[in-house]
Amino acid sequence: MNQDQVKQLNEALEAVKGHEIENIYFVACGGSKAIFDPAQYIFDRESAIPTFVFNANEFIHRCPKGLGPKSLVVTCSHSGNTLETTRATQLANDKGALTISFSFKVDSPLWNATQHPISYTWGPESDPGDSNNGMLFRLVFGILNVLSPNEKYERAIKCCDELGKVFAANKEKFAESAKAFGAKYKNNKLIYTMSSGPCYGVAYSFAICLLQEMQWVHSEPIHSGEFFHGPFEVTDADVPFIILKNYGKDCDENVKANWITEYGADYKRPLVAIDSAIGAYSDEIDGETRVLDVRAEAFCNRFSEHVIPVDCNEFDMTGIDEDLRKYFAVLVAGVVLRSYADALAYHRGHPLSVRRYMWCMEY
Amino acid sequence: MNQDQVKQLNEALEAVKGHEIENIYFVACGGSKAIFDPAQYIFDRESAIPTFVFNANEFIHRCPKGLGPKSLVVTCSHSGNTLETTRATQLANDKGALTISFSFKVDSPLWNATQHPISYTWGPESDPGDSNNGMLFRLVFGILNVLSPNEKYERAIKCCDELGKVFAANKEKFAESAKAFGAKYKNNKLIYTMSSGPCYGVAYSFAICLLQEMQWVHSEPIHSGEFFHGPFEVTDADVPFIILKNYGKDCDENVKANWITEYGADYKRPLVAIDSAIGAYSDEIDGETRVLDVRAEAFCNRFSEHVIPVDCNEFDMTGIDEDLRKYFAVLVAGVVLRSYADALAYHRGHPLSVRRYMWCMEY
Numbered sequence: 245m246n247q248d249q250v251k252q253l254n255e256a257l258e259a260v261k262g263h264e265i266e267n268i269y270f271v272a273c274g275g276s277k278a279i280f281d282p283a284q285y286i287f288d289r290e291s292a293i294p295t296f297v298f299n300a301n302e303f304i305h306r307c308p309k310g311l312g313p314k315s316l317v318v319t320c321s322h323s324g325n326t327l328e329t330t331r332a333t334q335l336a337n338d339k340g341a342l343t344i345s346f347s348f349k350v351d352s353p354l355w356n357a358t359q360h361p362i363s364y365t366w367g368p369e370s371d372p373g374d375s376n377n378g379m380l381f382r383l384v385f386g387i388l389n390v391l392s393p394n395e396k397y398e399r400a401i402k403c404c405d406e407l408g409k410v411f412a413a414n415k416e417k418f419a420e421s422a423k424a425f426g427a428k429y430k431n432n433k434l435i436y437t438m439s440s441g442p443c444y445g446v447a448y449s450f451a452i453c454l455l456q457e458m459q460w461v462h463s464e465p466i467h468s469g470e471f472f473h474g475p476f477e478v479t480d481a482d483v484p485f486i487i488l489k490n491y492g493k494d495c496d497e498n499v500k501a502n503w504i505t506e507y508g509a510d511y512k513r514p515l516v517a518i519d520s521a522i523g524a525y526s527d528e529i530d531g532e533t534r535v536l537d538v539r540a541e542a543f544c545n546r547f548s549e550h551v552i553p554v555d556c557n558e559f560d561m562t563g564i565d566e567d568l569r570k571y572f573a574v575l576v577a578g579v580v581l582r583s584y585a586d587a588l589a590y591h592r593g594h595p596l597s598v599r600r601y602m603w604c605m606e607y
Numbered sequence: 608m609n610q611d612q613v614k615q616l617n618e619a620l621e622a623v624k625g626h627e628i629e630n631i632y633f634v635a636c637g638g639s640k641a642i643f644d645p646a647q648y649i650f651d652r653e654s655a656i657p658t659f660v661f662n663a664n665e666f667i668h669r670c671p672k673g674l675g676p677k678s679l680v681v682t683c684s685h686s687g688n689t690l691e692t693t694r695a696t697q698l699a700n701d702k703g704a705l706t707i708s709f710s711f712k713v714d715s716p717l718w719n720a721t722q723h724p725i726s727y728t729w730g731p732e733s734d735p736g737d738s739n740n741g742m743l744f745r746l747v748f749g750i751l752n753v754l755s756p757n758e759k760y761e762r763a764i765k766c767c768d769e770l771g772k773v774f775a776a777n778k779e780k781f782a783e784s785a786k787a788f789g790a791k792y793k794n795n796k797l798i799y800t801m802s803s804g805p806c807y808g809v810a811y812s813f814a815i816c817l818l819q820e821m822q823w824v825h826s827e828p829i830h831s832g833e834f835f836h837g838p839f840e841v842t843d844a845d846v847p848f849i850i851l852k853n854y855g856k857d858c859d860e861n862v863k864a865n866w867i868t869e870y871g872a873d874y875k876r877p878l879v880a881i882d883s884a885i886g887a888y889s890d891e892i893d894g895e896t897r898v899l900d901v902r903a904e905a906f907c908n909r910f911s912e913h914v915i916p917v918d919c920n921e922f923d924m925t926g927i928d929e930d931l932r933k934y935f936a937v938l939v940a941g942v943v944l945r946s947y948a949d950a951l952a953y954h955r956g957h958p959l960s961v962r963r964y965m966w967c968m969e970y
Contacts, residue, residue, distance in 0.1 A: 267657060273832070273833065273835075273836040274833060274835075274836025274837045275836070275837070276836075277833070277836075285669065288669055288671040288672065288673070289669070289670075289671070289672065290672065291672055292671075292672045292673045292675070293673075294630060294657035294659075294673060296657075299803075299830055299832040299833050300832070301803075301832035301896075301899050302803055302804065302830065302832045302896060302899065305803075305804065305894070305895060305896045305898065305899065306648065306651055306652070306804060306894065306896065307652075307894060308651040308652070308655075309651065309652065309653065309654055309655045310651070310655045310656075310657060312655070326836075328832070434797065434825055440662075440664075440665055440668075441665065441668065441669060449837075451827075452833065452836070452837035452838050453836075453837045456837050456838045456840055456841045457836075457837040457838070457839075457840040458840070460840055460841055460843075461841075462797055462825065462827075462841055463827065464814075464825075464826065464827030464828075465827075467662055467665065469636070469662040469663070469664035469665045469691070470636065470637060470640070470662050470815065472636075472637075472965075472970060473636040473637025473638070473639075473640075473689075473815075473816075473820075474637045474638070474812075474815035474816045474819050474820040475815050475819045475820070476820075476964055476965070476970075477819055477820040477821070477823055477962060477963060477964060477965060478819045478823055478824075478825055479964065480823075531668070531669065531670060532668060533664075533665060533668040533669065535668065536664050536665065536668065539970075543964075543970050547964070599840060600840060601839055601840060601842070601906075601910070602835075602839070602840060607835060607839075607902075607906050
């Protein structure tokens, strides 16, 4: 972090210290909204404080009654020009909430609207620990440490300094997979994405920003727990699914078998996704949604010839503490998938920077 | 309601009265999860109590720290056999939460797992006020009335008795539109849906249950506020969008113009979606997300030749009090869209009851 960032982050955390917080709203649009998804997951796991993620325009018009002087509202816009996000921040101010906002651009409308702006760096030359994701993780674990001081959160904040190395190692590790993906799927008009838990936001932004916005490829970010209750009926040999498997332990076959015996024939299916909620086993993978993704992958492998797994367990997480890897793997997944998008763009001759509507006209 | 339903609902509400409730989790899968979406919206608008909607398997594995003895967990499964939902209910019991569950089938696993089961009716012969949606609305407004007694909530509960008539009137009113939709889109392999606010859940279930599950048509339920931050780049002349426009007031052009003047050229775009967050106008359409849907529709109309609007303002809402129509319109939208799906199924020669994986195998 540069000196400005250190100061901005500290000031924001000091404000959190001085503020009674009953709930937290993460509010933004599109890709900036997606980065808040793991933040909500982390809060759900580490704290009982209610947290919500809203599209900024939904937030403005829904204007939840829970929004008030005891709210913390965290917003983000890369340009700082996103009107809905700026207005949402102003609305939060009007309601007496504490507002903290991330923006790449200093002195943007969002920057001037918020009480506590935090800048982030961007681009190949910058340290990923100081990017939007890195600064958000510093804030999230910083807030948790304010609310309930814990050495774990202090370690997490330090892990943000390792992101540069971790990202570089995994970009290299998955370079060949990315190239192969780009070459193989350059002609596909529709590619689904799928994940759950902390990684769902990455599947979401890959579908709506990388595929739909930047490649004009049809997509849908499917929640791997919802997959079996509707979407899976579209599965066919020629339908591609990118399945982002969360970091975590894999299911123990013995426990599964015992569980089936215990609960009887009514439940006799491959219970990969759900058998962990019982007995001793539940503690072991409590808080990990990997089993949902694995179950979806197993199904897709039976009926689609185009399953593209991206497995957080294969990431090189050197430098990140074991108990924090399930959270930090989310950020690595974003970087790895970005290289998949780069390769797709290259093979399609359609740069990620091309738009036909965004920035080209008023809407 | 039959006598059993009256008794079940009253017992559930009595239990809510006797329980200190700090948060509410609505937990289910697929179509049953989707019906909870408007419930969360209603709570966000009418109460400061934090409410969440989770896929059941996500809920089990995320196991949010906020879940505890002061939680109310509401679950639903049509068959009562959905394993994830049953396990989620058991988990909630284990954590000391109050559990209430909806199921069509009495004495199902879910029925036996929950503390307070509520049955609902189903099918063409039954009264829609006693269906899953109707019973849920009775519970939602019943809980609100317990937490903060209000004649509005009593009126809302009475409105549930009108649903049969309202549904019938609108099925008839939109019969021709439904037929035309089915005939025109029978050959489309991909149809997007879009909505926001209270109706988003209907767009979600139409995409994942009606189109993907029951018609094997590719889809994605796009949030109309998110549309402009990614998905809209796939818009093209031949891409169909079903746009479900929420019930509400339309934007006042004069206010829009004033707002643009006030905020200057930086913001000079057609601000249909966002200009309501200011001044006197904000009170008037506070709590209505229609403007988001209208903005998305206006954009689609410029670049797609296949915009299919379903407009809640055109519904015959006779019998429903004006201040409650934005909530009840959600249920009517579900019924109208169901008739669109029926017509599509007819013209495609693909009955809504056909499945290739669901119920056909273990997974």
